[in-house]
Amino acid sequence: xxxxxxxxxNLEAVQANIAARNMQADAGLVARLYDxxxxxxxxxxxxRAQRNENAKKMKAKPPDDERAPLIEEGKRLKTxxxxxxxxxxxxxxxxxxxxxxxxxxxHPDAPIGAGEHANRELKQLGPIPQFTFSARDHxxxxxxxxxxxxxxxxxxxGTKFYYLKNHAVLLEFGLIRYALDIISRRGFRLMITPDxxxxxxxxxxxxxxxxxxxxxxALEGEGTCLIATAxxxxxxxxxxxxxxxxxxxxxxxxxxxxxxREAGAAGQFSKGxxxxxxxxxxxxxxxxxxxxxxxxHEHLRDIExxxxxxxxxxxxxxDTCTGDLGAAAYRKYDLEAWMPGRGESGGWGEITSxxxxxxxxxxxxxxxxxxxxxxxxxxxxxxxxxxxxxAIIALLENYQQADGSVRIPRALVPYVGFEQIGPNNGQA
RNA sequence: GGAGAGGUGUCCGAGUGGUCGAAGGAGGCGGACUCGAAAUCCGUUGUACAGUUCUGCUGUACCGAGGGUUCGAAUCCCUCCCUCUCCGCCA
Numbered sequence: 338x339x340x341x342x343x344x345x346x347n348l349e350a351v352q353a354n355i356a357a358r359n360m361q362a363d364a365g366l367v368a369r370l371y372d373x374x375x376x377x378x379x380x381x382x383x384x385r386a387q388r389n390e391n392a393k394k395m396k397a398k399p400p401d402d403e404r405a406p407l408i409e410e411g412k413r414l415k416t417x418x419x420x421x422x423x424x425x426x427x428x429x430x431x432x433x434x435x436x437x438x439x440x441x442x443x444h445p446d447a448p449i450g451a452g453e454h455a456n457r458e459l460k461q462l463g464p465i466p467q468f469t470f471s472a473r474d475h476x477x478x479x480x481x482x483x484x485x486x487x488x489x490x491x492x493x494x495g496t497k498f499y500y501l502k503n504h505a506v507l508l509e510f511g512l513i514r515y516a517l518d519i520i521s522r523r524g525f526r527l528m529i530t531p532d533x534x535x536x537x538x539x540x541x542x543x544x545x546x547x548x549x550x551x552x553x554x555a556l557e558g559e560g561t562c563l564i565a566t567a568x569x570x571x572x573x574x575x576x577x578x579x580x581x582x583x584x585x586x587x588x589x590x591x592x593x594x595x596x597x598r599e600a601g602a603a604g605q606f607s608k609g610x611x612x613x614x615x616x617x618x619x620x621x622x623x624x625x626x627x628x629x630x631x632x633x634h635e636h637l638r639d640i641e642x643x644x645x646x647x648x649x650x651x652x653x654x655x656d657t658c659t660g661d662l663g664a665a666a667y668r669k670y671d672l673e674a675w676m677p678g679r680g681e682s683g684g685w686g687e688i689t690s691x692x693x694x695x696x697x698x699x700x701x702x703x704x705x706x707x708x709x710x711x712x713x714x715x716x717x718x719x720x721x722x723x724x725x726x727x728a729i730i731a732l733l734e735n736y737q738q739a740d741g742s743v744r745i746p747r748a749l750v751p752y753v754g755f756e757q758i759g760p761n762n763g764q765a
Numbered sequence: 766g767g768a769g770a771g772g773u774g775u776c777c778g779a780g781u782g783g784u785c786g787a788a789g790g791a792g793g794c795g796g797a798c799u800c801g802a803a804a805u806c807c808g809u810u811g812u813a814c815a816g817u818u819c820u821g822c823u824g825u826a827c828c829g830a831g832g833g834u835u836c837g838a839a840u841c842c843c844u845c846c847c848u849c850u851c852c853g854c855c856a
Contacts, residue, residue: 375814375815375816378814378815378825379815379816379824379825381825382814382815382816382824382825382826383824383825385824385825385826386824386825388836388837389824389825389837391836391837392783392836392837393783393837394836395783395836395837396783396784396837397783398783404836407836408836409836410836411835411836411837412836414836415835415836579812710820712812712813
């Protein structure tokens with residue numbers, strides 16, 4: 338959520354930002370409601386001051402003839418105050434409801450535009466593999482090598498679920514451990530987080546906890562949701578706390594399952610492992626001062642490049658345009674891996690993403706730090722270390738061999754314990 | 766799941782319906798003493814929102830949460846939540 342005062346004082350910039358992001362929110366209404374709320378609050382506080390004043394006079398235990406009018410006055414205030422309180426509550430509910438729709442401001446360098454074509458490619462790393470045979474997608478590769486079972490997962494759990502089998506299981510754990518080693522060298526505190534979080538935390542991070550539009554699974558009667566990413570549980574870790582300035586930056590990494598409803602998401606790129614209801618992910622999360630967040634964002638991007646560069650997977654880095662930033666991000670970089678099985682002749686597919694959400698999340702979550710000039714909201718950033726299901730796609734498709742086997746990149750071999758998958762697993 | 770105890774400021778811990786934003790202590794910060802330190806002494810020390818003649822001042826709210834009683838609630842009543850201890854169950 339943005340600061341209400343900021344919205345009122347920078348109304349035009351906020352409105353322009355909403356338009357650039359292609360979002361629906363009425364900042365003007367927020368500003369008007371805010372003014373109304375402040376006027377009403379002032380009125381209410383004056384009445385309460387009168388009530389306190391009145392009660393103070395009673396403390397002196399005045400004679401009966403003075404008491405009676407004071408009691409009358411008190412009773413009058415007692416009807417007026419709750420009436421204002423009720424109106425204030427309704428007004429604030431509307432105000433916050435509207436204010437929560439207003440997205441974060443965007444970085445001045447973030448490309449402005451609506452669709453994917455407006456994203457700015459920053460760099461491309463690693464050669465795109467040239468195959469002497471016709472490249473297959475990960476579904477075909479995996480089925481041959483007995484790595485997945487989508488059909489039985491559908492029978493048991495529904496569409497967009499999967500069983501990982503055999504080497505794919507080891508691939509999952511190996512990828513996680515590979516990523517953990519890198520980020521722990523980079524100073525991140527490792528955690529395994531709950532896979533469930535309260536709605537207040539889910540909402541504070543910027544996810545819509547309930548409703549048909551929501552991408553998260555709400556648990557019936559519990560007020561909690563399955564998390565869509567460990568960003569939620571890591572971001573909530575310090576909710577309602579005031580941190581010491583010396584503690585910053587805080588670097589956390591969380592391993593979790595991620596659950597996404599993906600309601601209405603369909604199409605050619607939702608086949609196989611690309612868009613699924615459940616996957617495992619290692620997420621990085623940074624809490625820092627406002628002055629530091631741009632630099633921390635570059636740092637996160639650098640780590641993501643190290644992780645996928647180390648796997649020798651060709652990828653490009655994209656500066657996400659305003660229309661694709663979502664509500665919370667101030668700036669976002671996506672890493673898109675080359676996926677040879679995508680479309681007719683391969684294509685780029687998002688494998689990681691890192692966002693600087695500035696104080697948009699920390700304001701609702703109540704995470705602040707003690708600065709010399711007073712308590713300020715921290716900046717929060719997140720970045721994917723490895724999203725296992727998508728990493729598996731990139732590995733299988735880029736490292737597929739003519740004989741149907743899949744080679745394992747050198748850096749990953751120690752973590753998985755084998756050099757290739759099928760047809761004989763490297764055995765003669 | 767059963768039984769009991771309890772939720773007050775950074776922490777510990779008092780609190781009779783008005784003099785309680787809240788005693789006392791610890792801790793933190795500033796200062797005095799000291800060659801320096803410890804000890805001792807003095808002072809200071811919550812958060813949020815709003816207003817403002819704005820590096821200060823004023824008002825309001827906050828003693829787990831939400832209701833109620835009252836001219837007035839940390840204090841009385843109701844509901845809920847949470848924590849701890851013991852027992853049961855369990856990976």
